[in-house]
Amino acid sequence: MSARPAAASDRAFAALADPTRRRVFERLRAGPLPVARIAEGMPVSRPAVSQHLKVLKEAGLVTERPEGTRNVYSIDPKGLAPLRRWLNEMWDEALDAFARAVEEEGDGEE
């Protein structure tokens, strides 16, 4: 439990520290997109966007699947595993404390 998060997670967040790459990643928040759509309106070239996607993929943040002649990218929810673990533990602890408080209060009332 006290171990450092997996190196893969560090890589994920390091990948997102680059502002352009973060914009590429954010493009996918609404759903899967092909490279051409991701590159629309971006200040960098399409090959550069592809390169960013490659880094995101290697960091476990996005997945790629072929659809006809193009590749479609989507956010890989597994990249959020350490965050989910943090929230899981936090809410477990908070809700357990809440349940105890309700029981203690119940002793005094009714």
Next chain:
Amino acid sequence: MKAAATSAPASTLLVRKQITVKAPPARAFRIFTEKHGSWWPLATHHTGAVDAVDAVIEPRVGGRWYEKGVDGSECEWGRVQAWEPPSRLVLVWQTGADWKFDPNLHTEVEIRFDPTTEGHTLLTLEHRHLEAFGEAAPAMQAAFESEQGWSGLLAIFAAAAGAETA
């Protein structure tokens, strides 16, 4: 009164918790909100620079969700998005994994209080839109690397969990 069967689409971009508490929904809701600071594990779950003495959920839509420090300071956690006693509460969670308030972070915590046949409450909590944490990535990265950050937090969690059962 039937629990709504409409569940959010299955997604790993949310964290879902269920727990049964021994009180009817009205009382559970009241303790959750009015007495928020009395049960919230403030020792480990707080954002301010100084120790926290209380946590407050203001009882209205748009209300603040914040902590009070020993020195009287107040630190924002988020705000109230839906206030529907005794059955439902939605809070906007704006605290990053580094336990810092981030006005640009918008995640949602929905808490439902459903009555059980025993007269107790089935509490269902969903923390949603976790993808928004991606926007706070640089801070998150710092949280990963700092001793007070992610790894430190997990150690604190483990220690606190052990101490609280004593």
